[in-house]
Amino acid sequence: MSCKKCVEKPVIKLINSNKTLCKNCFIEYFEKKVKKTIADYNLIDKNDHIIVAASGGKDSITTLYLLNKIFSKRKDVKITALAIDEGIHGYRDKSLEHLKKFCKKYKIILNIYSYKKEFGKSLDKILKTYNGVPCSICGVFRRYLLNAKSRELGATKLATGHNLDDETQSIVMNYFRNSLNVSARLGPITGIIPDKKFIRRIKPLYFLTEKEVTIYSFLMKLLDKFNECPYNHDSYRGKIRDMLNDFEAKYPGTKHGIITTFIQLLPILKEHYKKSNYIKECSSCGEPSSQEKCKSCQYIDEVIKPTL
C-alpha cells in the first residue's frame, strides 16, 4: 500500500475522502486546509494582532506554530501567545514548560497570567473548598482572563486551537441542552455583533480532526508527553466525546457530517439570535457578559471571597 498521491509509505487514511497519504502529502494537505480556512472565513486581516491562546497542548502549539510559520514574515500581521496558569500542580506547570521552550525556540512573545495573581487563589486551592464541577468554574475564569488580557495586550483577534472534534462536541452538547443560542456563537470565527470589549475568537484548525492534529504535531515533533488534567473526569463533554467517537468508529464521517450541516445552518442561527444575543457589560467588572453580572464575578463573590 502506498500514498494515493505518490509512492511513499502512508501515515493516515483520511475519513472524509478515503485517501491514504504519506508524511509529506499529509503535511501539505493539513497546511493547505488551515490556509483555506483562514482565507474562506477571513480569519486574519491586515494590521491584525493575533494572540494565540496557548496551553502547551498539541492543539494550541500547532495553531501557534502554523500561524507563526504563515505570518511571521509579514510586517502587517503580529502573532504573540497568551497562556493562563490555572495552578494545577503536576499538569499545567509541565505543559507551560513545554510552551515556554517552544516560544523561546521560535522567538514568539509569550505572556502568562495566573489564577493565583488575578483571583487570589490557584485552582488547586479553590477546589479544596468548592464542591461544584471543576471544569465549569475553571472554564469561566479562563475565558474571562483570555478576553480581558488579550484586549489589554492589544489583540484584534484571539486564536484558539479548537479542532473539528471540539466543535462537534459543542454543537451536540448545545443541541442536547436546548441551547441553540449558544451554538450561534460558534463557527470558525465567533461573535455575532461587533463589540469593543469582546475579542473575536478565530479557530484555524476548525476543519481538522483531533486525530489529524495529533498526527501533524507528531510528524512536526511538536507533541509533548501525554499529560492529563487531574480534574478532567466524568465531565459532560467527555461523555459526548466518547459517544461521538463510538459513533465515528461505527459510521465513519459522522463528525464531518455534523460540521458540514452546522456550517450551512450557522448564518441562519446568527441572524435569528442577532437581537437576543447582544452583549451587555457586567455591572461589577465591566467585562462583556450575557447577564447583568458576569459568571466570573458571580464565582468570585460566591466561591472565592468567602474563603479568602
Next chain:
Amino acid sequence: MKVYIEKINQYKNTKAKTVKELLEKLKINPTTVIVTRNNELITEEQKIKDSDKIKILSVISGG
C-alpha cells in the same frame, strides 16, 4: 507482541497481524489513537509482526 499504551503508561502482551486487529483485541477505538512502529506512524491496514516496537498514543487532549 509487547505493545506500549501511552495513556495508561503500561505495556500489554497480545498477538495481531494488523494494526486494526491489534486495536480490536485491546478494545481501543481507532479514532482516539495513533499507532507507531519503531517511532514511525502506521495506518490501521498495515501488517505488524512480533519483533515490532509498537506504541499506541492518545489523540484526546488532556483537558
